[in-house]
Amino acid sequence: QKATKHNFGAGPGILPKEVFEEASQAVLNFNNSGLSILEIGHRTKLFQPVMDEAVALAKELMNLDADHEVLFLQGGASTQFYQVPMNLLDEKAVASFTDTGVWATKAIKEAKLFGGVEVVCSSKESNYTYIPKKFDVNPASVYLHLTSNNTIFGTQWQDFTPFYEKNLPLVADMSSDILSRQMDFNKFDLIYAGAQKNIGAAGVTMVVVNKNILGKVSRKLPTMVDYRNHIENGSMLNTPPVFAVYVCMLTLRWLKSKGGVAAIEKENDRKAQLFYDTLDSFPIFKGTTAKEDRSKMNACFVMEDPALEKEFAAICEQEGMVGVKGHRSVGGFRVSMYNALPYESVVALTDVMRNFAISKG
Ligand code: PMP
Numbered sequence: 001q002k003a004t005k006h007n008f009g010a011g012p013g014i015l016p017k018e019v020f021e022e023a024s025q026a027v028l029n030f031n032n033s034g035l036s037i038l039e040i041g042h043r044t045k046l047f048q049p050v051m052d053e054a055v056a057l058a059k060e061l062m063n064l065d066a067d068h069e070v071l072f073l074q075g076g077a078s079t080q081f082y083q084v085p086m087n088l089l090d091e092k093a094v095a096s097f098t099d100t101g102v103w104a105t106k107a108i109k110e111a112k113l114f115g116g117v118e119v120v121c122s123s124k125e126s127n128y129t130y131i132p133k134k135f136d137v138n139p140a141s142v143y144l145h146l147t148s149n150n151t152i153f154g155t156q157w158q159d160f161t162p163f164y165e166k167n168l169p170l171v172a173d174m175s176s177d178i179l180s181r182q183m184d185f186n187k188f189d190l191i192y193a194g195a196q197k198n199i200g201a202a203g204v205t206m207v208v209v210n211k212n213i214l215g216k217v218s219r220k221l222p223t224m225v226d227y228r229n230h231i232e233n234g235s236m237l238n239t240p241p242v243f244a245v246y247v248c249m250l251t252l253r254w255l256k257s258k259g260g261v262a263a264i265e266k267e268n269d270r271k272a273q274l275f276y277d278t279l280d281s282f283p284i285f286k287g288t289t290a291k292e293d294r295s296k297m298n299a300c301f302v303m304e305d306p307a308l309e310k311e312f313a314a315i316c317e318q319e320g321m322v323g324v325k326g327h328r329s330v331g332g333f334r335v336s337m338y339n340a341l342p343y344e345s346v347v348a349l350t351d352v353m354r355n356f357a358i359s360k361g
Contacts, residue, residue, distance in 0.1 A: 002320035006345035008335045009323025010151055010298060011176065012196040016340045019250045026246060042242055050246050051235060057252035058206065061260055062185040071207040071227065072235045072245050077175045080192040080205060081110035084171055086225050088143055089115035090217050096120045096141040101128045101150035102329065103173060128153040130290035135162065143169040143189065149177035152327045154300035154334065155293040169213050177297045178206065179255060180339055181265045189213045198339045200248030203241040255339065264339050271337045271346045272296035278350040282357035288330055302332030312356055319352050
């Protein structure tokens with residue numbers, strides 16, 4: 001087995017090497033304070049600047065306007081599946097959902113506990129191999145929900161026009177493609193993303209919320225559920241996940257130093273192009289999704305002859321390709337190409353694919 005690893009894992013995923021190095025140093029001696037980042041109080045002169053910088057960098061990288069607040073919360077994206085409807089959806093009101101995969105389904109299931117839910121489109125009948133292009137929405141919906149990238153099935157919304165046209169508050173789960181491509185983030189009223197793919201370590205979830213949509217539901221909200229309390233307390237209503245927020249801050253700094261979202265998008269395009277071009281050059285491999293809906297973050301494929309999958313998986317392992325096994329609901333392989341994955345890793349993987357295909361004639 002090769003010592004050098006190429007990490008294509010779906011999440012927690014690869015982070016920049018510089019971030020691993022700086023975070024390790026901070027565990028030993030944070031900013032020359034003589035203290036570890038793991039032992040400092042969150043309401044101290046040492047940590048407050050970390051939270052402030054993380055928020056400022058997120059706002060800058062997403063070009064957010066003054067109405068949009070950035071929060072760092074706990075409980076993963078899965079907690080947002082219920083926190084969002086609790087804050088926005090009254091029992092007698094209705095919210096609209098697009099159903100493009102397992103995570104969208106989970107968001108739908110939780111929202112139903114709190115109010116009316118209408119599923120406006122779904123690709124479930126094809127095991128989520130494509131993104132529905134047209135759908136109508138009940139104009140009385142209090143919000144419209146989407147999953148921008150479907151981590152498990154490898155599809156991604158490429159065009160948000162159908163959402164913008166509906167003129168409803170937009171809520172998006174961007175867990176697996178946040179900050180990977182340019183978009184008008186201000187057009188979304190609530191964005192949530194578990195950090196563990198593109199923005200940092202597991203244990204923290206970024207929530208971007210337009211404060212004007214809050215405070216309209218009639219239900220009583222537990223303190224920790226009400227986003228307004230987190231805004232008021234600068235994501236420090238209780239002890240924040242100090243280390244995870246620090247790793248986010250470092251990763252956002254790294255992204256800025258790389259040239260921000262526009263620059264990383266170019267790099268992500270280059271990686272995805274090389275990967276999919278290789279995939280399409282050898283009929284031994286078969287992409288599992290509609291070509292126009294292919295995700296640039298998670299690419300799913302199977303082998304034309306399923307009997308070869310074991311052998312290919314073994315070669316991947318031997319060559320240091322980590323995390324390429326497909327999710328159980330799709331099978332085959334899944335290659336995640338998050339922001340921090342170097343282009344060279346895609347070169348290495350596509351070399352393995354090419355050699356394998358050629359060896360099978
Ligand atoms: N939404 C999407 C799109 C995801 O990919 C994931 C995790 N893979 C989740 C939600 C759930 O995130 P968490 O584990 O942070 O709750």
